[in-house]
Amino acid sequence: MGFSILTQKHGKANRRMIHSLFTNSKFLLLMERTIQKKVESCLIPVLDYISQEANGFDLQDVFQRFTFDNICSLVFGFDPECLSIQFPEVEYEKAFNEMEEILFIRHIVPRSFWKLKKGLQIGQEKKLTESLQIVEQFIYERIASKRKEVNSRSCSATSEIDLLTAYIEEEEKGQKGDKYLRDSTVNLLVAGRDTLSAGLTWFFWLVATHPSVEARILEDIKDNIFATKETKFSVPGRNELGKLVYLHAAICESLRLFPPVPYLHVCATNSDILPSGHHIKPNTKIYYSLYTMGRMEETWGEDCLEFKPERWITYTEGGEGRIKNIPSYKFIAFSSGPRSCLGKDMSIIEMKMVATAILWNYHIKVVEAHHVSPSVSIVIHMERGLKVKLTKRISI
Ligand code: HEM
Structure with missing residues (x-):
């Protein structure tokens, strides 16, 4: 097992495909409405609630949750609701964070070192295997549910389209399978989640x-x-x-x-x-x-x-x-x-x-x-x- 994330870049064809999706008017509409709705019905009420904390709160954590919910909505058409006043611990979001941290360590330690740990399934490599399993299960569930949804409705009836739906519709031109969909969607989650939350956190610190x-x-x-x-x-x-x-x-x-x-x-x-x-x-x-x-x-x-x-x-x-x-x-x-x-x-x-x-x-x-x-x-x-x-x- 092992995703292509962080090591394998998108091929040219995949890049063309993502580019055309990101400029597709149905996707742009989904993006605009998703973020507007999330800000109005979730971010602002959560901030209203936690702003009463006398000792303050961690705005970075709020943005991590906000951007995870958003990117999942855009990629899968599914909101995991990590951002709410209960600040829930969502298993696959936690696994996703761990996976990113450990993959970073792979970039800075000698290849032979992490390969040995991976072979022996010890330390962080063992943890990585566990995290990947949780993330993989989440993504396969999303793919299965989206395939059912796409098969049961007429696409022309929708005015908004998430990225997984677009991938599945595109796939009909040449079967690529669940593994391809898994790698493509997880790459988008990695590319579009932490980057945005880090960008927002530094922006608000500078403005403050x-x-x-x-x-x-x-x-x-x-x-x-x-x-x-x-x-x-x-x-x-x-x-x-x-x-x-x-x-x-x-x-x-x-x-x-x-x-x-x-x-x-x-x-x-x-x-x-x-x-x-x-x-x-x-x-x-x-x-x-x-x-x-x-x-x-x-x-x-x-x-x-x-x-x-x-x-x-x-x-x-x-x-x-x-x-x-x-x-x-x-x-x-x-x-x-x-x-x-x-x-x-x-x-x-x-x-x-x-x-x-x-x-x-x-x-x-x-x-x-x-x-x-x-x-x-x-x-x-x-x-x-x-x-x-x-x-x-x-x-x-
Ligand atoms: C402030 C936010 C963001 C910053 C600063 C940022 C920055 C970057 C950088 C530096 C790269 C090049 C990576 C490399 O060469 O390995 C990249 C690639 C990419 N980003 Fe972003 N990104 C941001 C948000 C997003 C969002 C929200 C998405 C949408 C899901 C996204 C999608 C992508 C994709 C698909 C690539 C890969 C392009 C390719 O390999 O051809 N990014 N980003």
Whole structure:
């Protein structure tokens, strides 16, 4: 057993398929409605409830649960409801987290070391086998239930479509089987869950520690979406969110400083010479740091370490703010080239929805003496979470 996750990349055909799904209007509709509904009927009520905690609570944990529910809804059309006021322990979500942690360790210890442990089924490799079994069982159950659902209804009748349904419908053109569906869906869960939750956590920490940015985001929302606090709050849709230029800039700026995927590696198939003049032999592995590239003075200027959303905005002669077009090899958080992130637009929309909902309704304060530091893992989370206190906004 063993999934292809984290080691095998999507083939070109699979990448084309995911790209066409992510731009499919039925999927985009599902994405918009799923996130809006989740924010309004779950995230906000949970925050209302836990904001009464006198000692604060871990916002990172909230985002981990929120993004797991969302990605499962988008991939399987099924919400595991990990985010609720009971903060339930969901077995396969826990197994999924363990699986990711242990797979990361495989990247940093010698191959022979973890292979030996795997062969003997001891230590973390034993734990990994157990976690994989739980995750695999969950995914196979979802596939079986989705196959039944797809067979029993006419697809043209639905206006929204989740990714597994699309995969199953596509599969009819050439049988690929449950194992293919398992690997494809688990890859999407890995790609789209922790990245987003880490992106959200660092974004809210930066905003909470930069009051002038928070004030400008609120102004942006007020000028473009909700004129006053009396207007009933509902999560804006994609088109409305497009007007929030300053918020967009603040999100890009936080992803520049804290790219959720801090480093990547590639392997040379042939010998090559890099632009720096370095000669590369075939099979050479090259690690590169997205984290460092987002903080280089020669690329971003003297103020490269400062959180300044303004650097992303250009103004027309009429004074209208627009997002600057910054090439992906410079703003590298979503990588660049043939393996770049396919979920970039979706991520920015989801982050904007969550940011609008939380910032419009609450003021966030990081709990005093809570020390924030990045974790050492494939995705940079916060080592001890993000402990915050929320205050409900009365008027703006
Ligand atoms: C802030 C959020 C996100 C960030 C920073 C991010 C970043 C990245 C990066 C750096 C890669 C390249 C990985 C590599 O070369 O090994 C990648 C790939 C990918 N991402 Fe994202 N991602 C985010 C959210 C998402 C979401 C929500 C999805 C949707 C499910 C997604 C889907 C993908 C896919 C399918 C790939 C693989 C592309 C391929 O191999 O051809 N990502 N992402």
